[in-house]
Amino acid sequence: QFTDVGLANGYATGSKNGHRAVVGSFEPLFYYSAFADEVIPWLATGAEYNDDFTQLTVTIREGVEWSDGMPFTANDVAFTFQMLKDNEPFLRDSTIIRDWVESVEVVDDLNLVINFFEPRPRFLFDKLYGKFDTGIWWVPQHVFQDVEEVQGFGFYDLEKGWPVVTGPFNVVAWTPQQQIIDRRDDWWASKTGFAELPEIERIIVIPVAGEERMSQMMINNEIDSSLDLRATTISQVVAQNPAVITHTEREAPYGYIDWWPTSFWFNHADGPFSDANVRWAVSLTVDREQMLDVALEGSGILTQLPFPYYAPLTPYIEATAPLLEQYNTNEHNLDKAAERMTAAGYEKDGEGFWVKDGERITFEIITFPQ
The missing domain is CATH 3.10.105.10 (Dipeptide-binding Protein; Domain 3)
Incomplete structure (x- = not known):
C-alpha cells in the first residue's frame, strides 16, 4: 500500500511524490537530457552568470500558468528560495540554498537575479536543471504563502484544486491502493503552442508488489510497466508475453547502467x-x-x-x-x-x-x- 496518500507536497515529511508524479506534474526551469547532452529551456527561457559567477540572472517564459489559472512568475521562484531558507534544515535542498544563496531579487514578473555568497558556477546545472529526480521543485506563492508548516502541509485537496501544478498531468484520485494521474488538457504549453499535449490521457500507479506478483501482472497484460525485476524473472516474462520489451528490447541483459549505483553511504560527522x-x-x-x-x-x-x-x-x-x-x-x-x-x-x-x-x-x- 501507499503510505504517503495525500502528500502531494514534495517537501512534506514522508512524501514520495517526487518518485511518481513529479515528472508529469512539476516542471523545472530547464530540462537536461543526459542522453543527448542537451539543455531544453522550459519554464525559463534563459539564464546568464556574471563574470565571476556570483550572480545568476534568470528569465521566466511568458505565458506559463499554474493549473488554477494563476500565472507562474519570477515571484514563485523567489518565494520558493526564501521558503527553503526559512525552513532549513527540514526541507529538501534547504541547507544548500541557505549556504549558497545570499538573496534573490525579483526584477519583474519574468526576470530575477540570484546572488550567491561566493562563486557558484555549478548552481545552474545542479539546481535549476531538471534531470532524473534532481532539481528544485517550484511552489505556487499564492498557496504556500499562507502555509505555516511546510513540512506538514499535504497540498492535496481536490475540491480546492490541489495540488496546483504547471505540468501536463495532475493527481485526480489517491488511495492506499492506487494513484490516478490524468492529463490536463488546459496545460499552458499546449495553450500557447509551445508543446503538444502528451498522447497518454491517464496514468494509474499502483504500489510495488512482490516480484512474482509483478511478473504475473506483466504476463497477463494487467500493467504496462514494472520496476526492479531480476534478470531470470524478466526472461520468463519476455518468453510468455510477446508484447513485453525491456531496455535491451527482448534480449539479455534486459537492463541498463543505472545512474545511481547501489551504494552504502556513511555519516562522517559523528560516531x-x-x-x-x-x-x-x-x-x-x-x-x-x-x-x-x-x-x-x-x-x-x-x-x-x-x-x-x-x-x-x-x-x-x-x-x-x-x-x-x-x-x-x-x-x-x-x-x-x-x-x-x-x-x-x-x-x-x-x-x-x-x-x-x-x-x-x-x-x-x-x-x-x-
Whole structure:
C-alpha cells in the first residue's frame, strides 16, 4: 500500500511524490537530457552568470500558468528560495540554498537575479536543471504563502484544486491502493503552442508488489510497466508475453547502467564512521562480487566510483585510475579490514564483535521503504 496518500507536497515529511508524479506534474526551469547532452529551456527561457559567477540572472517564459489559472512568475521562484531558507534544515535542498544563496531579487514578473555568497558556477546545472529526480521543485506563492508548516502541509485537496501544478498531468484520485494521474488538457504549453499535449490521457500507479506478483501482472497484460525485476524473472516474462520489451528490447541483459549505483553511504560527522579506518574496514568486508552474483543474478557491473560508467564520464574515470590502483575501493579483504579496525582502536570481544572502550558499534541504516 501507499503510505504517503495525500502528500502531494514534495517537501512534506514522508512524501514520495517526487518518485511518481513529479515528472508529469512539476516542471523545472530547464530540462537536461543526459542522453543527448542537451539543455531544453522550459519554464525559463534563459539564464546568464556574471563574470565571476556570483550572480545568476534568470528569465521566466511568458505565458506559463499554474493549473488554477494563476500565472507562474519570477515571484514563485523567489518565494520558493526564501521558503527553503526559512525552513532549513527540514526541507529538501534547504541547507544548500541557505549556504549558497545570499538573496534573490525579483526584477519583474519574468526576470530575477540570484546572488550567491561566493562563486557558484555549478548552481545552474545542479539546481535549476531538471534531470532524473534532481532539481528544485517550484511552489505556487499564492498557496504556500499562507502555509505555516511546510513540512506538514499535504497540498492535496481536490475540491480546492490541489495540488496546483504547471505540468501536463495532475493527481485526480489517491488511495492506499492506487494513484490516478490524468492529463490536463488546459496545460499552458499546449495553450500557447509551445508543446503538444502528451498522447497518454491517464496514468494509474499502483504500489510495488512482490516480484512474482509483478511478473504475473506483466504476463497477463494487467500493467504496462514494472520496476526492479531480476534478470531470470524478466526472461520468463519476455518468453510468455510477446508484447513485453525491456531496455535491451527482448534480449539479455534486459537492463541498463543505472545512474545511481547501489551504494552504502556513511555519516562522517559523528560516531564510529567519522574514522576513515572504520569506513575502510566496512568496505573491505563487503564481497561485491558475491552481492552481484546473488542479489542481481550477475546482471550488473562493479564500479569503483560512486557514479555510473557513462561514456561522457570516461575522461574523469580514466583520470582517477592511478588513485584507484592505490586505493582499491572494490577490494574484499577481511585481514585488511581487521587491521583497519585495530588501527581505529577496536578489539574483538569474546563473541567476535568489535568493541572500543567496552562498547560495540551500533548504528541505524536508512533505506527506501519496501
